[in-house]
Amino acid sequence: MDKIKVEICCGTACYLLGAASLMSIEDELPAEVRGKVEVEARTCLELCEKENLGGAPYVRFNDTEIMAQATPEKVLERIVELAGGDA
């Protein structure tokens, strides 16, 4: 099975608005999903245009699914869900 791809936007806007707290997410992965996830810090994903700024910080799963106002808890929960669905 392909690894779950998690891209954390580290553009300056997302960084200022909370992405800094998402940086350590790889270390916080629960044991059952370790090795099944690929976490990448990315430069600006360009999701924060205009009225979408308040949605920062953004995280993207598997190239398509976008999470706004991401927090470590929300991201970890979604990773576990995605891993469970594939198992």
Place this chain on the structure above:
Amino acid sequence: MLNGATFIRRELMIRIVRAFDDGTLEAELDQIPIKLRPKNSAASRCCVYHDRAILKYRLMAMLGVSVEDETDESKSLAAYYAEKAWGGGTNETKPKTPLSVCGPACSGCPDAKVVSTPNCRGCFARPCVYNCPKKAISIVGGQSVVDQSLCIKCGKCITACPYHAIVKTSVPCEEACPVGAIRKNEHGVAEIDFARCIFCGKCFAACPFAAVMERSQLVDVLAAMKRGEKLVAMIAPAAEKQFPGKIEQLLAACAKAGFGDVMEVALGAEKTTEHETAEFVERMEKDPKTFMTTSCCPAWVNLVGKHMPDLIDHVSLTPSPMVYARELVKAKDPDAKTVFIGPCVAKRSEARRKDVDYVLSFEELGAILAGRKIDVIACEPWPVERPANPTARNYARSCGVTDAVLAEATAKIPGFKLNAKQINGIDRKTCTMVTLHASGKIPVNFLEVMACPGGCQNGPCSLA
């Protein structure tokens, strides 16, 4: 630390930068509060209309307008923006006081008191009753009750209760202020007494309603850039770890954002170390029993000036790293305008005295970078002539100045000894420590004082 208050401040700043660059700021300003709080959306306060009113005041502060000076409530943000004379670093555009309290945002927190909560089990041992030195606690109907007319808020009952049933309510700004400069006025709204205020920024960082606002020079800087003025970004040593990437990458990001030149303030800190060490040695030769205290923390210098006049002669006369950095910039290009960028509120008051044209916080710099889509980690490191000395870069940490002076002196004078102490964060307790050192009760000859615990890196406007 990110929270709802810092989030909204940063979001507004980024919006200002983007709209300024699009040339739509004047038209957009008055729309922002409505866009952020449309009707039927969730309000942070009583209703969206209250939220919008406060957002307007936040934007005013970001335009550099004093919220306290408002005379015409109906005046639009666009009018403030249009009216503002972009004089470019003249004294008129420099905020006289870097902080102001936004009355409508202040929650008017009730005065601090010690109260019993329903966690009380009305126990048999009653340690609260036995430990209260004022006999202020009694048990009424099986519950502890604190008699407010007797209570001296010592907190002994709070620590004694095994059920955590007794708590102290708080007025966070008053609790944070080390000098009693902020208190509620006759309308029950917090007000800063600027004769006492040392601009440490602790109330600004502490208020959970974000009612204390910094008067920003963000738009002044954007306007000066647009006019084509050469602005030199002087990055404080505290910048390390504020943004992802290295200091040299941050310098490059600033250059990309429109600053004409960039430099580390740590280069100025090298000069401070050199001169402060020489000054210290000279003072000790004159009078081995005296002591000297540091001058680089502007909140500390303000504290001595306003509250500890007996200590004025002990404050080092050596200019701060920012002042030396300004000299370096002006020596290279006398026409350049200087912009200090750091985590500090009090630097705004020092900049005013020492002819530094603008001060930006790391948040404001971050907003410019975010608005202009510049990622620090994506920047090629700036080709600095030479990196600053590690001891100079260390100025932003508690103990940093002491270490730098010690290293400088031991290199020059064999067997040099320093009896140094650090005041790591100014609060009411450490103010007492200062007086103990000053009176000679706790001997010291070099007293380093930093207003922020841990040093400037934890300043009120730091990002990390």
